[in-house]
Amino acid sequence: MKFTDVILQTSTKILVFIILTFSIYVMFAGHNNPGGGFIGGLITASALILLYIAFDVKTVHEIIPIDFKLIGAAGVLISLLTGIGSLALGYPFLSQAFAYRDLPLFGKTELATAVIFDLGVYMAVVGTTMTIILSIGEDE
C-alpha cells in the first residue's frame, strides 16, 4: 500500500526539526536541570519514528543511512570511556568534573564531563530504540 498523507507529511517536515531541537536542548540541560541523555534520546527517537510513519522505511533509510545498532554500541562505548577516564586519573569510577571557560560566541560557559557521559547515553537510547522499533516494523 502506498501511504500518502499530505497533511501528515507536510507537518512532519516542520515538526521533526522542532522535536529534534528540543531533544538536544533537553540533553544539554540534563546534568543540572530536569532532562538528560535518556529522555533526550527518547525524544530524538520519537522524531525519527514520526519520519518513518509519515514517509516509509525505504525513503527514510536513503536519507539517514545509519546502522542504529552501531550508534547504540558507540554510545555505550563513549559512556564507558568517560568512566574509564576518571579511572585512569585515579578517581573513583564515573567521577565527574566541571569548569567555567570563556568561549567565543557563548561567553562564560560551564563545561562538564557529565555532558560527554550524557551524550553516550543519548546515542545508546536512540540506537536501541530505533533498532527495536525497526526490527519489529521490518517483518511486515
Next chain:
Amino acid sequence: MNNLVILPILLPLLTGILMFFIPRQIRLQQAMAVAGALITLGTSLLIVSSISDNGIQILNMGGWEAPFGITLVADMLAGLLVTTASIVTLVCLLYAFYATNQEQKKFYVYPLIMILLCGVNGSFLTGDIFNLFVFFEVMLISSYALISLGGGKIQLRETIKYVVTNIISSMLFVIAIAYLYSITGTLNMAHLSERVALAGQDGLITTVSLLFLIVFGLKAALLLFFWLPGSYSAPPAAIAALFAALLTKVGIYAIMRMFTLIFYHQSELTHTILVWMSALTMVLGAVGAIAYSDIRRILAYNVIVSVGFIVFGVAVASEAALSGSVFYLIHDMLAKALIFILGGAIISIAGTDKLREIPGLIRFRPTLGWLFFLSVLALAGVPPLSGFVGKVMILQGGVDQRYYVMAAVGILTSLLVMYSAMKIFINSFWGETLLSEGEEKSSGKGYLLPGSILAALLIGLGLGAEPMMEYVGQAVEVMLNPTLYIEAVLP
C-alpha cells in the same frame, strides 16, 4: 576506595561492546572474548588477594559516599564467586567456539556472553539493592537473547516461557524493593541492614522479606523451578552450560546475601520456610532427574537438586553449614559447567539426547567417557573431588542444628543424583558400539580442553580444600557478622 572492584564489571562490558563493531570477524571476536575473560579472571584474583590482605574492598562510584551513592562492595564471598564466574565463562567460551554454528556466531553470541558475565559479576559485587536489580536485568536480557539463538520452534516456545517468568519475577523484585524503601528509606544494603536491625524486623518487614524470597526463588529455581528444565534444554550446549553454572547461582547468592545481611532477625520463621523450600526442591528435583531418560532433562533436574542443597546450608545458617554452602556453591558452578559441556559433547556425537538410542561410546571416545565418569563422581561428592567437602560440611551443620530429616533428604537425593548421572554414563558409554568411525553425527571435538580444565580444577579444589577453606572462612565470617560489612561500607 579501590578502583579494582569495578574492573570485573567493566572489562567484560567493554570487550562485549567492542565486538559489536566487528560482527563479521568471528576469529577476532573469539580472540577478544578469550582475552577479555582472561583479564577479568586476572583482576578478580587480584581482588581476592587484596580482600584477603586488607579486608572488604569498597568503591563509591563517582565519589558519592554511601549511603547516598551506589557502592560496590567486594567481600570474600563476592570475590570468590566473581573469580569462579570468570573461570566458568572462559571455559564455556572455549567450548562455544566449537558448539555453536556459524549462524549463531553471526548473531552476536560472544558479545552477549561477555555482557552476561558483566551482569553476573555486577550482581555479585554491588552493595545497593536497586543496583542489584539492574545487574539482574543486564544478565537476564543477554540470557533472553542467548536462549532464543537459533530461532527454531523449541527456542521460541522456551524463550517466551522464560521471558514471561522472569519479567513477572523482576516486577515483583521492583515492588519488593519499593516496599523496603518506603519502610526503611534507603537502598544501600549495609544501611538497610543497620536500619532493619535498629527498627526491629516486624511483621511488615518479614512479609517483604518473603516477597524477596519468592523473587529469588524464581530466579534461583528454589521450589519455583517449573521454567528451568525446558529453558535449559533449548539453547546450544555451551550456552546451557553457562546458564546452568551461573544464572541460578546468582539467585542463590542473592538469597545468601539478603538472609544473612538484612533479614536475619526472624530466623525461626524465614529460615524455617527456607529449610522446607530447599528440602522440597531437593526431593522434587531428584524425582525429575530419575524420571526422565533424555540427557538434557536429567542434567537440568540435577541443577535443581543442587540449588536445594546449597540453600539448605544457608537456611541452617551455622558456621559449618554456611562454609559448606559457599564451598559447594563454588564447586557446583564448576561441576555443572563440566557435566553440561560433556553432556553436550555426547549429544553432538550421537546426534540424539535419548538415552536408549545412544550406543556404547567408550571404545569410541574413551577420554570423554572417563571425564564424564569423573564429573559424575564430583557431582555425587566422592572424596578426593571437591563436592565431598561441601556436602560433608552442610550435612554436619544440619545434623548439629538437629535437622535430621532434612539431612537424610540431602543424603538420599545425593544418591539419586548419582544414580541419574550414572544412568547417563551406563547407557551412553557401556554396551555394544553401534557407531563406527566416521559414522558419528559430529566429531564432538572441543570438549577436551574445557573439560580437562574444569576436571583439573575440581580435583584441585578437592585436594586443596584446606587452603581454600581459609578463603571460605573469610567469606563466612562476614555472613555471620553483618557489622563487618556495615563498618566497611559506612565508616
